[in-house]
Amino acid sequence: MATPLVAFQGERGSFSEEAAYKLLGRKIRVLPCETFTAIFESVTSGKANYCLVPIENTLAGAVYENFDLLQANNLHIVSEVSLRIVHNLIALPGTARKDVRQVYSHPVALAQCRRFFAQNPKIERITYYDTAGSVKMLAERRPPGAAAIASRIAAEVYDARILKTHLEDHRENYTRFFLLSKTARVSPKANKISIVFSTRNLPGALYKCLSVFALRDIDLTKLESRPLHGRPWEYFFYIDFVGNVKEKRCKRALAHLGEVTNFLRVLGCYESAKR
Amino acid sequence: MATPLVAFQGERGSFSEEAAYKLLGRKIRVLPCETFTAIFESVTSGKANYCLVPIENTLAGAVYENFDLLQANNLHIVSEVSLRIVHNLIALPGTARKDVRQVYSHPVALAQCRRFFAQNPKIERITYYDTAGSVKMLAERRPPGAAAIASRIAAEVYDARILKTHLEDHRENYTRFFLLSKTARVSPKANKISIVFSTRNLPGALYKCLSVFALRDIDLTKLESRPLHGRPWEYFFYIDFVGNVKEKRCKRALAHLGEVTNFLRVLGCYESAKR
Numbered sequence: 001m002a003t004p005l006v007a008f009q010g011e012r013g014s015f016s017e018e019a020a021y022k023l024l025g026r027k028i029r030v031l032p033c034e035t036f037t038a039i040f041e042s043v044t045s046g047k048a049n050y051c052l053v054p055i056e057n058t059l060a061g062a063v064y065e066n067f068d069l070l071q072a073n074n075l076h077i078v079s080e081v082s083l084r085i086v087h088n089l090i091a092l093p094g095t096a097r098k099d100v101r102q103v104y105s106h107p108v109a110l111a112q113c114r115r116f117f118a119q120n121p122k123i124e125r126i127t128y129y130d131t132a133g134s135v136k137m138l139a140e141r142r143p144p145g146a147a148a149i150a151s152r153i154a155a156e157v158y159d160a161r162i163l164k165t166h167l168e169d170h171r172e173n174y175t176r177f178f179l180l181s182k183t184a185r186v187s188p189k190a191n192k193i194s195i196v197f198s199t200r201n202l203p204g205a206l207y208k209c210l211s212v213f214a215l216r217d218i219d220l221t222k223l224e225s226r227p228l229h230g231r232p233w234e235y236f237f238y239i240d241f242v243g244n245v246k247e248k249r250c251k252r253a254l255a256h257l258g259e260v261t262n263f264l265r266v267l268g269c270y271e272s273a274k275r
Numbered sequence: 276m277a278t279p280l281v282a283f284q285g286e287r288g289s290f291s292e293e294a295a296y297k298l299l300g301r302k303i304r305v306l307p308c309e310t311f312t313a314i315f316e317s318v319t320s321g322k323a324n325y326c327l328v329p330i331e332n333t334l335a336g337a338v339y340e341n342f343d344l345l346q347a348n349n350l351h352i353v354s355e356v357s358l359r360i361v362h363n364l365i366a367l368p369g370t371a372r373k374d375v376r377q378v379y380s381h382p383v384a385l386a387q388c389r390r391f392f393a394q395n396p397k398i399e400r401i402t403y404y405d406t407a408g409s410v411k412m413l414a415e416r417r418p419p420g421a422a423a424i425a426s427r428i429a430a431e432v433y434d435a436r437i438l439k440t441h442l443e444d445h446r447e448n449y450t451r452f453f454l455l456s457k458t459a460r461v462s463p464k465a466n467k468i469s470i471v472f473s474t475r476n477l478p479g480a481l482y483k484c485l486s487v488f489a490l491r492d493i494d495l496t497k498l499e500s501r502p503l504h505g506r507p508w509e510y511f512f513y514i515d516f517v518g519n520v521k522e523k524r525c526k527r528a529l530a531h532l533g534e535v536t537n538f539l540r541v542l543g544c545y546e547s548a549k550r
Contacts, residue, residue: 058507064336172507206498207482207489214482221508223481225498232333232447233496 013132013154077268288407288429352543
């Protein structure tokens with residue numbers, strides 16, 4: 001393949017773009033899209049080679065919309081990356097830290113930097129639709145005394161400067177992303193499998209599903225439930241477990257799971273992200 | 276107790292208010308609050324007797340913020356109610372259905388009525404912060420040719436009229452609410468228990484937790500996971516199961532669960548909602 005085109009949600013300089021570089025290096029082309037639906041569509045239509053979707057944050061939890069989109073679309077997880085979310089105070093050249101009167105960012109980012117605002121009570125918080133978008137706005141409109149909170153890539157993309165780093169209150173702030181492709185591919189290093197299933201209407205149904213892993217000493221790393229539309233109070237379960245689809249015990253566990261589920265799909269088998 | 280005061284999130288006439296009447300009848304006083312945090316606080320401080328919190332919708336899934344607030348606060352689930360979400364087209368007296376040019380509502384309600392807008396392409400959708408709040412706005416500002424999408428209670432509260440009912444695309448649209456109180460209370464009819472726990476760091480930990488129920492033929496009705504702050508990729512699990520805390524097998528299951536968890540709390544034992 002020539003230089004791959006990778007779609008992500010948000011403006012240029014988003015945390016998704018930072019994650020894409022961490023996973024794939026800097027020799028990629030990027031396609032910023034407005035919505036999560038649009039990034040799935042860009043890969044389905046063949047416009048982009050991959051999309052990178054945030055799936056879970058250690059503070060905010062699962063990105064539920066993307067679980068539903070994994071189910072609604074027929075894309076495959078080919079890789080995973082975990083990015084530490086570092087919030088930076090960013091301003092244009094010429095604005096020093098002492099000049100900052102207003103700080104623009106997405107409300108979630110502002111809420112994750114409470115300590116900074118408590119220590120700087122004269123600085124006004126202004127909510128904006130996007131973290132990287134607030135740096136873009138600084139570059140376009142050049143409001144005096146203004147800064148933004150965003151990723152280090154946003155500073156780079158818009159020729160701005162990082163005045164202070166690590167504004168976030170909690171250091172244990174990570175986001176996991178999946179790299180999705182139209183064609184399934186299992187790397188030789190793949191050691192993690194993601195699946196989605198719905199249980200049969202039996203007593204102890206979920207327990208029976210988990211037993212196919214436990215009885216084979218297969219470790220689960222994640223379980224998420226989402227509503228099944230049209231069947232009130234029934235659920236799809238998303239599970240990540242350690243293994244490779246070519247391993248015998250994983251093949252057997254999946255066959256066994258097929259016996260006790262109504263619906264089962266392997267979403268991908270990929271190399272686990274390093275922390 | 277005299278007439279109980281029940282706090283809920285949103286403006287007067289919200290679906291939460293409709294659910295409160297369904298559960299407790301019309302002889303209650305209501306306290307509308309701006310945020311979910313505020314309704315928990317109103318009960319903790321003793322200002323309100325109860326709060327009614329939406330916990331799960333059959334289309335949108337769990338209301339994750341309220342799972343986190345159940346964990347962060349020390350309130351008890353004393354009852355449960357399930358409300359069918361019926362979206363109504365509501366206008367002030369004098370506005371006929373043929374006069375309607377704009378429809379105001381919360382973006383989620385607008386998105387759940389796609390078929391109505393497809394059939395009425397000349398009607399403009401205008402997003403507003405709240406369903407009931409959009410009816411309140413009609414009553415206050417009286418914009419010509421305007422209607423709103425909201426609960427039937429909103430029409431009643433603001434002296435407006437229902438022009439058309441069942442605008443929702445999916446009939447299987449229900450929201451479950453919990454009634455929370457400062458003091459635990461187990462009704463004689465209680466047949467459902469809600470708990471939250473975190474697993475010990477063992478292989479097959481979640482499987483072991485579910486086995487305490489499966490081995491005693493206790494049915495689970497719900498499992499939800501939420502991130503554990505400060506411990507990346509570890510989770511709190513929320514489980515609902517059928518039973519009463521006074522039953523021997525439930526007492527034994529909870530004692531057994533205590534052996535295999537780091538943390539365990541019973542959130543309440545209450546009568547299951549009728550569909």
